[in-house]
Amino acid sequence: MGLLQIAAAVMALTGTALSVPATTSVKYCDPESDVCYSSSTVGIGAISYRLAIPNVTATPFDMLLQIVAPKTAQWAGVAFGGRMINNTIAMAWANGNTSVISSRWASAHEIPEPYEEAEYTVLKGSVTNETHWTVTALCKGCSSWVHDGGSRTVLDPNSPSINLAWAASPYPVGDPADNYTMLSIHSEHGTFSLDLAAARTDNFDSYLQTLSE
Numbered sequence: 001m002g003l004l005q006i007a008a009a010v011m012a013l014t015g016t017a018l019s020v021p022a023t024t025s026v027k028y029c030d031p032e033s034d035v036c037y038s039s040s041t042v043g044i045g046a047i048s049y050r051l052a053i054p055n056v057t058a059t060p061f062d063m064l065l066q067i068v069a070p071k072t073a074q075w076a077g078v079a080f081g082g083r084m085i086n087n088t089i090a091m092a093w094a095n096g097n098t099s100v101i102s103s104r105w106a107s108a109h110e111i112p113e114p115y116e117e118a119e120y121t122v123l124k125g126s127v128t129n130e131t132h133w134t135v136t137a138l139c140k141g142c143s144s145w146v147h148d149g150g151s152r153t154v155l156d157p158n159s160p161s162i163n164l165a166w167a168a169s170p171y172p173v174g175d176p177a178d179n180y181t182m183l184s185i186h187s188e189h190g191t192f193s194l195d196l197a198a199a200r201t202d203n204f205d206s207y208l209q210t211l212s213e
């Protein structure tokens with residue numbers, strides 16, 4: 001990362017109001033694992049959110065989620081319903097040379113609470129280096145959710161464009177080792193689209209095996 005990019009990342013994550021369009025969704029294959037994802041990159045930082053799913057036509061399905069963020073992002077999150085409130089949220093951050101992911105849900109514009117209906121397993125490739133942290137995780141329970149006893153919202157695996165929300169914060173989390181920890185508000189948030197149909201793969205099980213070894 002060049003100095004200008006670092007300066008931009010710091011600005012972008014310290015509350016400077018910046019409006020940055022998300023990139024379009026692209027196919028990305030991780031050179032470390034050969035796992036291929038649908039990937040969108042947001043923010044000046046920039047942060048990439050990636051999904052791979054089994055070759056299915058309907059929910060429920062498990063998901064492989066990868067987030068790559070600059071260390072200026074003390075946490076980064078994705079909300080699967082495309083807004084902060086009343087849908088499944090994954091939040092992640094660096095912890096030493098590894099990373100942590102936390103299952104959350106927000107009923108208001110306040111700290112999202114732990115959410116037990118979704119469960120994440122941290123996989124290989126969840127590392128932090130000098131500049132970036134990466135989390136690679138399996139999510140069970142992220143492809144649909146029920147809000148307040150209402151109807152079930154589902155992600156459409158046939159859709160070339162699902163709408164997701166993201167946010168990131170320059171403020172450190174309370175205890176980075178603890179997935180139930182306190183967190184502070186974001187300085188950046190927005191929405192982006194991801195090609196979920198292109199995230200489908202016949203190799204999902206072998207990807208999982210590779211990432212679990």
Ligand code: HEM
Nearest residue numbers: 077078079083084085109110111165166167183184185189
């Ligand atoms: C301590 C944690 C958090 C606090 C206190 C918080 C608080 C707030 C507040 C007060 C707003 C409305 C004002 C504004 O637009 O800036 C907002 C909006 C928003 N937040 Fe958060 N937030 C938190 C975490 C998250 C997380 C983890 C996400 C994950 C994607 C997120 C996504 C968004 C989005 C997309 C909006 C735009 C409006 C909406 O979708 O509701 N926030 N947040």
Ligand SMILES: *[C@@H]1O[C@H](CO)[C@@H](O)[C@H](O)[C@H]1NC(C)=O
Nearest residue numbers: 095096097098126127128129
């Ligand atoms: C990560 O940190 C731990 C604890 O400090 C250390 O034992 C381990 O060797 C480190 N791993 C790498 C890949 O740097």
Ligand SMILES: *[C@@H]1O[C@H](CO)[C@@H](O)[C@H](O)[C@H]1NC(C)=O
Nearest residue numbers: 101102103114115119179180
């Ligand atoms: C925290 O991690 C534990 C162990 O992996 C898991 O059982 C629990 O559901 C996680 N909680 C949250 C809020 O992510």
Ligand SMILES: *[C@@H]1O[C@H](CO)[C@@H](O)[C@H](O)[C@H]1NC(C)=O
Nearest residue numbers: 085086106107108147148149
């Ligand atoms: C979120 O859910 C809570 C609890 O059911 C409800 O009171 C609130 O109105 C909902 N907010 C939105 C924005 O849907």
Ligand SMILES: *[C@@H]1O[C@H](CO)[C@@H](O)[C@H](O)[C@H]1NC(C)=O
Nearest residue numbers: 068128129130131132133134
């Ligand atoms: C650190 O990780 C990021 C994200 O994977 C990568 O782009 C960068 O090249 C890595 N830096 C080093 C020094 O390995």
Ligand SMILES: *[C@@H]1O[C@H](CO)[C@@H](O)[C@H](O)[C@H]1NC(C)=O
Nearest residue numbers: 055056198199200201202203
């Ligand atoms: C998913 O399965 C269908 C039906 O078997 C097949 O035509 C398609 O090529 C598969 N897609 C991928 C990405 O593997």
